[in-house]
Amino acid sequence: MLPGVGTKEDIKEAQNNGGSICRIATHCTEADVSIQHFGLARELGLETVGFLMMSHTISPEKLAQQARIMADAGCQCVYVVDSAGALVLEGVRDRVAALVAELGDDAQVGFHGHENLGLGVANSVEAVRAGAKQIDGSCRRFGAGAGNAPVEALIGVFDKIGVKTGIDFFDIADAAEEVVAPAMPAECLLDRNALIMGYSGVYSSFLKHAIRQSERYGVPAHQLLHRAGQRKLIGGQEDQLIDIALEIKREQESGTAAAT
Template sequence: MKAPRVTDTTLRDGSHAMKHQFTREQVQQIVQALDAAGVPVIEVTHGDGLAGSSIQYGFSGTSEMDLIETARQSATRAKIAALLIPGIGTRQELREAAQRGVQVVRIATHCTEADISEQHFGLAKELGLETVGFLMMAHMRPPEFLAEQAALMESYGADCVYIVDSAGAMLPDDARARVRALKERLSIQVGFHAHNNLGLAIGNTLAAIEAGADQVDGCLRGLGAGAGNAPTELIAAVLDRLGINPGLDVFALMDAAEYVVAPIMPYQPIPDRDAITIGYAGVYSTFLLHARHIAAEFGLDPRELLVELGRRQAVAGQEDWILDVAVDLAQAKQRVA
């Protein structure tokens, strides 16, 4: 195994848990702590990426462009990254983010929709940015299919493509097989982004590294959506024990998690009942509240509704489908009765 590059996404994925209310002061403190600890890339944006601040996704307390600018001013060594989801963020926001100091853009699509990212990769290259592709909800498709999608991103100009376990649904063999498929197909780097819904964020990250992952992600204290992400300080400790520490200060990251991030966290993300259900079902966390309300109307357990949605491979944007699936399940129960 070789030492991977670690990107910390506390200030992006952690924005979900913070209801997108990070302040300039908090960004400055977190970036300075991560930078001093040797973290080479720090991601800063709304949880749903550039232009995510909206009634649909939740309004930011402080403009993400201001947070990006603060992050760039606070880092002495680390690169500042931003997430962009085509359809939410546009080329206009990408241009402004670059002007404010972003050096790396991570362009994220559903794992079947890499083709919608071509213009965004093209502009990012024109702006001189490092480019990373994100294949979200990657548990939903087999390794060979994902490799084809990743190859599209490579052809558009990606410098790296990530397998993204958005629902925290993967097991170590799933992570290993997907990363390996991309390593065999691509001539660029491969990354892995874990969530902890099944308690496997660190295990899956290690499996990805064993399969050759060049880049991995973490969040201080695991602060992220759902059950959170692989904790950056844990990644550092484990890599150090394995003898492949890429230059991270383990103690400094432990202190950053304990004394900088923990005091501002509204709660500690854990694999609780809801998070486990999302990982077990393999669906987006946005389905959870809808499933609860609709299941109550039909006398269903929301977990069985979510599992059925996962079986039918529902994706974000199909929340209206929950009602149809609930009707099907309720009718099936009536027939059995």
């Protein structure tokens, strides 16, 4: 849940309907807005997980400070969240290690990767080697942008390097192929748009919005995404893609649009 979008009453309702884990997400510099929500979730006996989104945008040291805020509020596992799929190997390792050093036994550390640069699995391995205890993935990469780290690939890789997950590789591969794939409206693609998001550090949820504005205004989606990255837009600012589209449209009409 997102504080300000979801409320404390929503946490209570989720528990009343069988929920047992409360995952609370904030921008990586705004952990303080989650304090009351973590407090209530712990009072209700829920397992608590914190998401520091767009973790690539601040240093490992500053990220660890934000993780401390969540842990002190009652969060039991704080995630380094690569919302844009922009982190590359050492960037994951350094951030996870910083959180592990800061939190010690007070909270676990997790990692949530995206495939926008094709590194979701490799980054997850780096996270585990740096001390992460929880790793996110989804069958067939189902998720925003180019998708999340494919859980079936994660399990196969973890098996090969001796990391025990309790999940059978062949069973999860069957589930991904025979259950999840037929239910997906479309495959998550590592195409130009996704690559631009990872390269430019754009929140993965911007993809569909960029495609929509591209069709509406007749400007390339990848150019919209690149400029969104240049402006350092974050989740919740997707409407600014309209301004960017109009800007590019004016440049096209005057013959000054820069190639991306």
